[in-house]
Amino acid sequence: MSDRAGGARGVGDFMAAERARILAAATPERREQMRAAEGSARVIRAWSAVVAGTREAAHVSGVRYLPESNKLLVYADSEAMACELTMAREILRARMERAGASIDGFVIKVSRAEYQSPAQRAAAAAAGSAQDGRRGGSSAIGLTPEQESALDESVSPIADERLARALKNAMKASFEHEVTG
Numbered sequence: 374m375s376d377r378a379g380g381a382r383g384v385g386d387f388m389a390a391e392r393a394r395i396l397a398a399a400t401p402e403r404r405e406q407m408r409a410a411e412g413s414a415r416v417i418r419a420w421s422a423v424v425a426g427t428r429e430a431a432h433v434s435g436v437r438y439l440p441e442s443n444k445l446l447v448y449a450d451s452e453a454m455a456c457e458l459t460m461a462r463e464i465l466r467a468r469m470e471r472a473g474a475s476i477d478g479f480v481i482k483v484s485r486a487e488y489q490s491p492a493q494r495a496a497a498a499a500a501g502s503a504q505d506g507r508r509g510g511s512s513a514i515g516l517t518p519e520q521e522s523a524l525d526e527s528v529s530p531i532a533d534e535r536l537a538r539a540l541k542n543a544m545k546a547s548f549e550h551e552v553t554g
Contacts, residue, residue: 413438416445419474423465429458434484443477445469448484455481516545 396404416438424430432454437446449455458465462479469476516524524541531537 416474419469419472422472423468444480445476446480448482455483
């Protein structure tokens with residue numbers, strides 16, 4: 374009761390005193406584990422502060438701090454977002470440093486579908502179907518029989534069937550790009 378009579382104490386004071394008490398009672402190994410956990414939490418808080426409310430946050434399905442390399446493992450929901458995060462990694466790293474967590478870099482991977490949220494899976498499926506529509510098996514504008522024949526004739530000297538088909542598809546896509554672009 375005498376502590377209360379001495380004046381008001383904030384929660385921060387209580388937390389600091391409790392942390393010091395716990396650390397003092399812990400073994401050296403346990404203290405090191407607790408410090409590592411606090412460092413990991415600091416990195417995750419900084420990441421959350423940096424991406425809060427951004428498009429990147431909506432496309433990240435998980436993060437994990439890798440203390441052995443001092444890097445942040447970031448799981449993106451698509452290859453495109455993984456590329457964007459890779460390009461922005463130095464900007465993100467600098468922002469995290471300003472937020473109180475200095476890391477050496479990022480490891481960016483694409484999440485497996487089962488770890489993505491339903492919204493992320495739906496967005497990835499929509500992006501994939503849009504790309505398939507652009508790349509799809511049938512051409513967007515269609516080639517005339519004469520153009521198809523000319524393409525077949527162009528690739529006929531190639532003995533490898535897969536290579537000939539790939540070259541024909543590339544030539545077809547290039548032609549479509551010239552016509553529609």
